[in-house]
Amino acid sequence: MGAPRKGVARGAGSPRVDAATASLLRGALLPWFQESARDLPWRRSRDPYAIWISEAMLQQTRVGAVLGYWQRFLDRFPDARRLAEAGDDELMAAWSGLGYYRRARALRDAARVLVEHHGGLLPADPAALAALPGVGPYTAGAISSIAFGLSEPVVDGNVARVFARWFELEAPVGSAELARRAWALAAELVPPAAVGAEGPGAWNQALMELGATLCGPRAPECGPCPVAALCAANRTGRQTELPRPKARAAPVEVELELAVARRRGDLLFVRRPEGRSMGGLFELPTRELAPGAGPTRLFEAQWPLPGLAVDDWPSVGELRHAITHHRIRARLLAAEFSGEVAVQGARELLWCTPSRARELPLSGLAKKALTRLARG
Numbered sequence: 001m002g003a004p005r006k007g008v009a010r011g012a013g014s015p016r017v018d019a020a021t022a023s024l025l026r027g028a029l030l031p032w033f034q035e036s037a038r039d040l041p042w043r044r045s046r047d048p049y050a051i052w053i054s055e056a057m058l059q060q061t062r063v064g065a066v067l068g069y070w071q072r073f074l075d076r077f078p079d080a081r082r083l084a085e086a087g088d089d090e091l092m093a094a095w096s097g098l099g100y101y102r103r104a105r106a107l108r109d110a111a112r113v114l115v116e117h118h119g120g121l122l123p124a125d126p127a128a129l130a131a132l133p134g135v136g137p138y139t140a141g142a143i144s145s146i147a148f149g150l151s152e153p154v155v156d157g158n159v160a161r162v163f164a165r166w167f168e169l170e171a172p173v174g175s176a177e178l179a180r181r182a183w184a185l186a187a188e189l190v191p192p193a194a195v196g197a198e199g200p201g202a203w204n205q206a207l208m209e210l211g212a213t214l215c216g217p218r219a220p221e222c223g224p225c226p227v228a229a230l231c232a233a234n235r236t237g238r239q240t241e242l243p244r245p246k247a248r249a250a251p252v253e254v255e256l257e258l259a260v261a262r263r264r265g266d267l268l269f270v271r272r273p274e275g276r277s278m279g280g281l282f283e284l285p286t287r288e289l290a291p292g293a294g295p296t297r298l299f300e301a302q303w304p305l306p307g308l309a310v311d312d313w314p315s316v317g318e319l320r321h322a323i324t325h326h327r328i329r330a331r332l333l334a335a336e337f338s339g340e341v342a343v344q345g346a347r348e349l350l351w352c353t354p355s356r357a358r359e360l361p362l363s364g365l366a367k368k369a370l371t372r373l374a375r376g
């Protein structure tokens with residue numbers, strides 16, 4: 001790390017920000033946010049429930065992808081009472097395509113706690129929020145500050161990156177050290193409790209907005225940046241160097257075969273077992289080739305249905321798909337199938353038309369396969 005600079009003091013622990021620097025940063029960033037913030041639908045809502053749903057959806061998912069889901073989810077589940085009653089299929093169908101399905105189940109679990117202990121409403125209390133299933137420090141801080149105007153910090157990947165550049169933090173992306181320093185800085189910078197353009201909610205959103213727009217991971221746009229004069233990395237020309245990258249997990253190549261079993265216009269689907277990745281979603285019967293891929297295996301090595309003898313079925317196409325660091329190549333093997341299939345274990349089988357299947361909670365790969373089959 002470089003030498004301490006005016007405005008930022010470094011001791012044995014985290015960097016400290018003096019009051020004058022904090023005031024300058026707020027004075028530069030908040031007006032920019034008022035003028036330049038993207039018009040996102042959840043920013044027009046003051047309903048803590050609606051804000052909570054948006055924050056849950058936005059975790060690990062791009063804004064563009066969430067835009068199509070948020071309002072539909074609220075139409076179907078307008079409050080915690082309705083969400084608490086949601087069945088698995090209804091919930092998964094509303095979430096299908098957003099990925100990280102544990103988030104949807106955690107939302108419903110949390111809704112049940114809200115109904116049981118908080119009158120069906122989100123509490124204006126960061127500790128009570130953080131005690132809800134699936135609500136970590138980020139979401140508790142976001143709801144507290146945005147919905148209730150409380151002086152609570154938030155740190156997500158955008159905020160950590162912005163701070164790494166403002167204060168020349170040397171810890172790598174995703175490291176516990178960078179998180180620790182970023183949370184300490186966020187707690188020092190967040191304004192006192194208030195609602196409105198000067199309050200903690202606006203400040204936290206402004207930080208995230210800067211990281212999501214001008215101060216992106218690859219090519220920060222420092223020219224129009226409202227805090228360019230206060231940013232250490234901009235002064236030293238290290239914008240693209242910080243935050244330091246972390247060592248990447250090597251991509252894992254996965255080869256699959258998907259059985260397209262047709263019976264009188266229906267297709268056969270299998271539900272993935274609970275407790276596994278994408279548990280509860282329907283997929284085409286799938287097997288992974290090249291057994292022995294080790295603990296990263298997402299799919300079965302054998303056909304999950306003993307009655308399905310697919311080996312001679314012709315290939316009708318190929319798909320590419322990615323799940324986290326898995327790079328998937330999948331062959332579609334199709335045939336008319338008149339026999340019966342046996343269920344192995346507690347799996348659930350379903351024959352249904354492709355159009356009805358689109359209303360099921362489907363895996364992303366199954367959705368892609370349906371689109372590919374519809375093209376012929």
Ligand code: SF4
Binds near residue numbers: 162221225226229232
């Ligand atoms: S000056 Fe550049 S590096 Fe610094 S916060 Fe602004 S966009 Fe990011």
